[in-house]
Amino acid sequence: MNLVLTAEQQELRAAVRSFLGTASPLAKVRRDMDSEQGYDPEVYRRLTGELGLAGLVVPEDRGGAGAGHAELAVVLEETGAALLPGPFLATTFAAILLTELGDKELLPGVTAGTTIATVALDADRVLNGAEADVILVIDGGEVRAVRGGDRTPLTTLDPTRRQARAALDGGEVVGASEAAVARARDLFAVALAAEQLGVLRATLDAIVAYSKIRVTFGRPIGSYQGVKHKLADMHCRLEQAESIVRFAAWAADESAGELPAAAALAQAYVGRACFETARDSLLLHGGIGFTWEHDAHLYYKRAKSDEVLLGPTRVHRTRLADLLEL
Known part of the structure; x- marks a missing residue:
């Protein structure tokens, strides 16, 4: 087991970070999230088409890169740190589910990147449901692909990631396997934890930088013991979260038997x-952290919406306890 990024993974991280820093800096994120579509389709097209990140874990014989979930975790950590708006995470979930089902039609x-897909984790709040071409509906071990139908955009806590209420009746069956669906759900948890790790890291970096320049009573606030x-x-949380995410991604690639517990732990802790961390960062920024002009509250909102995306923490803790027979 190796929880340290390889040279190739470090190069992937640098490439994605450089691309997002140029194509989607936070100032642009703000403009895009307030636009009619809520994101920049050109950035999404380049991310999925030019860089091929939507098919990172898709086998090569189905048009993907054939990489592992450890590489996907590296990418999602960077998109999380950049607060990337748009349907990238939703499409990632869809790609994971379709890959596990062995689909060859939609993948x-x-x-x-020509088909925007999402997974209906909650019928009342479908991630990027309004802009998705296809919504994958999980019904037990069966998965249906629903196109069209009523889509009602919703007001969300996180302005960088939109949701919609959608009619999920009908559709064509794309696969049926309880084992594949169960594994896909675990992989969703690992993928989301990787994004959360990026958000955590970015919020800590921001408040550390602020603590060095914000002066009160003649001293930088970072010099005060409190x-x-x-x-x-916050740093200790980051170190533990990174270890948990790296282990979960390793389990996804190398140890199927350890994946369920690793995925449950990832969502229970990360x-x-x-x-x-986002909350503490916002509070340490003081009054400025609450203003619309500051990015701290955007990270706070992304962190909270991500925390409950796959269910509240207590659900994952309960599942972890059951898996460990506690």
Whole structure:
């Protein structure tokens, strides 16, 4: 087991970070999230088509890159840190589910970025449901692909990621396998935890930088013991979260038997750690952190919406306890 990024994974991280830093900096994220579509289709097209990231874990014989979930985790950590708006996470979930089902019809379009797909985790709040060409509906071990139908955009806590209420009746069956669906759900948890790790890291970096320049009573706030202790606690959360995400991604690629517990642990710990870090970062920024002009509250909202995306923390803790027979 190796929980340290390889040279190739570090190069992938650098490439994605450089692309997002140029194509989707936070100032542009704000403009895009307020636009009619809520994201920049050109950035999404380049991310999925030019860089081929939508099909990262899709086998090569189905048009993908044939990489592992460890590589996907590296990418999602960067999209999370950048607060990338749009349907990339939703399409990633869809690609994971279709790959596990062995689909060959929808995957080429999803992989190429020409088909926007999402998974209906909640019928009342479908991630990027309004802009999706296809909504994958899980019904027990069966998965249906629903096109068209009524889509009602919803007001969301996180303005960088839209949701919609959708009619999910009908559709064509794309696969049926309880085992594949169960594994896909675990892989969703790992993927989301990777994004949460990126959000956590970005919020910590931001408040550390602010603590060095914000002066009160003639001293940088980072020199005060209370702030130092808070930053140390946040750093400890980051270190633990990174280890958990790296292990979960390794299990997804190399140890199927350990994946369920690793996925449950990832959501039981990382989701809460991400939110607590975003909360503490916002509070340490003081009044400026609450203003619309500051990015701290955007990270806070992404952290909270991610924390409950796959269900509240208690659900994952209960599942982890059951898996460990506690």
